[in-house]
Amino acid sequence: MLKRILLVALPVGLIALFIAVMLSAAVLKHPLGSDDDVPASLSRVETHVMAEQWQEALEGAGKLADAFNRVTVRVQFSAQLHDILDLRAAIARAEGFIKAQDRAGAMAELAEATTLWDRIGSRH
Template sequence: MKKSIRILIPVILLAFFIAVMTTGAILKKPMGEKDDLIHYIELMEEEILNQNWKEASDHLSDAKKAWKKVVRRIQFSAERDEINELHKTLDRTSGFIKAKDKGGAMAELAEAQNIWTELGK
């Protein structure tokens, strides 16, 4: 009995850790309206193309809030570099929106979408 417990506990722990570390693709999906990062990025793209900078800035704030919710779920299953890079991309987008630079903002949003696609694979 003791021998089986000594074997069973590490096996269960390993299975749990493997499950946590491989669920990034599932956990990054939106679980509500307020954490749909890709939706906010698409809204930002529309507003930037129409040069509605105030609305784009509002959507960026919503995207940052959504990112904070998502990053809590995926922090153990995604690479830290990818998480930091997406955070930096959103910050750079903020600068481009303030400067009203359509090309720069669109490039950063395309980069954010690319990072999001690769996140948790």
């Protein structure tokens, strides 16, 4: 009887595990600490850019990149590779605009980064 239950439980358990792995990005993108909070980092950089505090904005962009890299390790199995790479590129471009002290360009890139972040783990 136990053998029969195992024969059913094993495939059902495996399928459940696969579903969990494939949909895990929606949960795993949430911060586990203060150094991987992507939305908070994004919001801080936007505030600094709007106030034209370029030094703080540049430091914030660096922290944002670090935070996203930490999240990437967790979500790579359930997120689109292109979304991850595009978001990384958007943050890099935002850093460039911040260095050039270009508020409009930096804000555009940060807005794109926000959209890409929302896409990770969502079933649109």
